[in-house]
Amino acid sequence: MLRMLGFLVLLLPLAASATDAAAITQQGNGKGAAPCMACHGPAGGGMDINGYxxxxxxxxxxxxxxxxxxxxxxxxxxxxxxxxxxxxxxxxxxxxxxxSALPLPAHPAASAAAKPGADGERLATRGDWSRALPACTQCHAPGGVGVGANFPPLAGQPAGYIASQLRAWRQGTRHNDPLQLMQHVAKQLTPQEIDAVAGWFAAQPLPAKGSAP
Missing domain, CATH: 1.10.760.10 (Cytochrome c-like domain)
Structure with a gap:
């Protein structure tokens, strides 16, 4: 009995942490942080129309x-x-x-802003070495499903969000990338190419529901 009680005590901090995180997503933390779901949706799927x-x-x-x-x-x-x-x-x-533990949505939401086309696919999958521009998928994996802590998934993310981040890298207002890789890449892209790449990734399917990228 004592051993069982000790085991439960060890589990309490983990349970509290999970409960707190779930509560913050729905209610905020009561100390100034708003509910995460207000922008990122009840299941963390994002909000395409607002670019979240x-x-x-x-x-x-x-x-x-x-x-x-x-x-x-x-x-x-x-x-x-x-x-x-x-x-x-x-x-x-x-x-x-x-x-990170939440399952992926079954499919990315349809996006009116997503405009997949030849330029977007070409730059995303092959790059343009005449401009020292690598393919996005060389770091973000085939299909843009992401790799580890430094190269997040792009597939199925809102086109508006992807484009806004590329513009931020290009303008230097975002600069928390490893080795300034994204700043270099984004500066090689024209505004039209940014929209094309963002549209292509937004239209890419996610892995099966319940699996991780």
Whole structure:
């Protein structure tokens, strides 16, 4: 009996962490952080019409880095900075784990802003070496399903979100990439190419529901 009680005590912090993360997504933390679901949807699938990204199934280390960067001002965003700053370090870590464990949506939402075309596919899958521009899929994996903590999934993300981030890299307003890789890539793209690449990735299918990228 005592052994069983000891085991339950060990589980309590894990259960509290999971409960807290779920509660924050639905209700906020009562200390200035708004409910995550207000922008990212009840299941973390994002909101295409507003360009809010999918969080479900993303790498936990990637998610935590982004939250930490918003909190410390390394990554700028008028919505995310105050919300991440209102979260404790433990809350940011719990949220990252929570969202990484959520299943992927069955299919990306249809996007009126997504305009997949030849230029988008060519640049995403082959790049343009005459401009020292590598293919996006060389880092983000075939189909844009993502690789580890540094190269997040692009497939099925809202076209508006992908394009806004590429413009931020291009303008230098976002600069939390490893070795400044994205800054170099984005500066090689024209505004039209940014929209084409964003549209192509937004139209790509996600892995089967319940699987991770």
């Amino acid at each position: 990204p999918r969080l479900a199934g993303l790498d936990a280390a990637y998610l935590q880095k982004q939250l930490d960067d918003f909190a410390n001002g390394t990554r700028a965003n008028p919505v995310m900075q105050p919300n991440a700053s209102a979260l404790s370090e433990d809350e940011r870590a719990a949220l990252a784990k929570y969202y």
